[in-house]
């Protein structure tokens with residue numbers, strides 16, 4: 001029987017542990033974890049994600065602040081806001097929602113966040129710590145950290161002897177996911193738009209992770225029987241069967257046909273997405289413990 005991985009349930013247990021850790025920190029130091037989320041412009045999907053992040057932060061007992069900036073915000077204004085948040089002792093985590101409007105240089109903004117407040121794990125210091133095996137003292141990007149918890153649930157902590165293919169090589173997901181799998185002893189391949197014969201590479205994979213942004217690209221004949229399939233893609237597509245103008249969310253994996261071949265598969269929605277938000281909360285509580293010079297909880 002194929003296991004459908006329940007990301008919602010696992011995310012709820014992470015959030016529960018975060019809530020307990022936040023309450024303990026407040027009891028011991030009088031300080032609540034503080035998370036600031038910055039959003040620029042009017043993209044409706046980004047606004048939906050940001051409000052669910054702010055809502056979850058409050059549910060965890062955090063101080064939660066949201067800065068909503070106009071589409072025409074300048075690079076300097078945005079960088080000044082980040083500098084203010086960097087200097088604010090009540091803020092432990094700063095997240096700038098991506099993508100930013102085209103006139104802004106996101107890399108410069110991200111690199112201006114203090115590494116110890118970079119709860120997205122995108123600062124070169126945090127990416128470098130992950131790459132050199134020092135992730136314990138840094139912060140790991142939320143989506144790969146969450147996806148890795150799901151992989152561990154199915155395969156255990158040691159992936160020795162297993163082949164993994166990550167499709168996608170972004171700094172936000174593909175590269176850090178590959179590093180986490182490698183650190184767990186998997187034999188890792190990274191596929192991308194210039195790869196030759198991805199289906200053949202995929203058929204070798206005991207762990208197949210898709211983060212491309214192409215609806216249902218991974219088909220049943222790409223999947224090795226019994227493989228663990230992790231679908232990171234979030235694609236909104238037309239759903240005329242639900243009524244005119246309606247949409248639905250699909251991943252980068254053709255779920256029903258791949259589920260028939262896989263050993264375990266994560267759905268969209270209800271798979272990696274909820275884990276991303278849970279790990280953002282986990283990173284914020286970790287940053288808050290470190291800011292108080294206390295050993296941080298592990299998730």
Ligand SMILES: NC(=O)C1=CN([C@@H]2O[C@H](COP(=O)(O)OP(=O)(O)OC[C@H]3O[C@@H](n4cnc5c(N)ncnc54)[C@H](OP(=O)(O)O)[C@@H]3O)[C@@H](O)[C@H]2O)C=CC1
Nearest residue numbers: 143168169170173192193211212213232233234272273276
């Ligand atoms: N569930 C969650 O919490 C999250 C979901 N996502 C989703 O994951 C997906 C990927 O996100 P992200 O990594 O930020 O996206 P990017 O657009 O930054 O990266 C996409 C990657 O896919 C590769 N790619 C594009 N087309 C193909 C193709 N035809 N064949 C093989 N590879 C291809 C690109 O290759 P190249 O480098 O050569 O261009 C690139 O490496 C999106 O759907 C996004 O919405 C993202 C973050 C969090």
Ligand SMILES: Nc1nc(=O)c2c([nH]1)NC[C@@H]1CN(c3ccc(C(=O)N[C@@H](CCC(=O)O)C(=O)O)cc3)C=[N+]21
Nearest residue numbers: 049096097098099120234268269270271273274276277
């Ligand atoms: N700086 C930055 N960090 C991010 O981590 C980041 C970002 N920018 N920009 C956009 C992507 C996307 N992302 C998601 C988070 C949660 C869900 C999520 O909760 N998904 C639900 C469904 C949500 C729905 O129904 O729309 C699910 O899959 O079950 C999805 C996608 C974080 N991202």
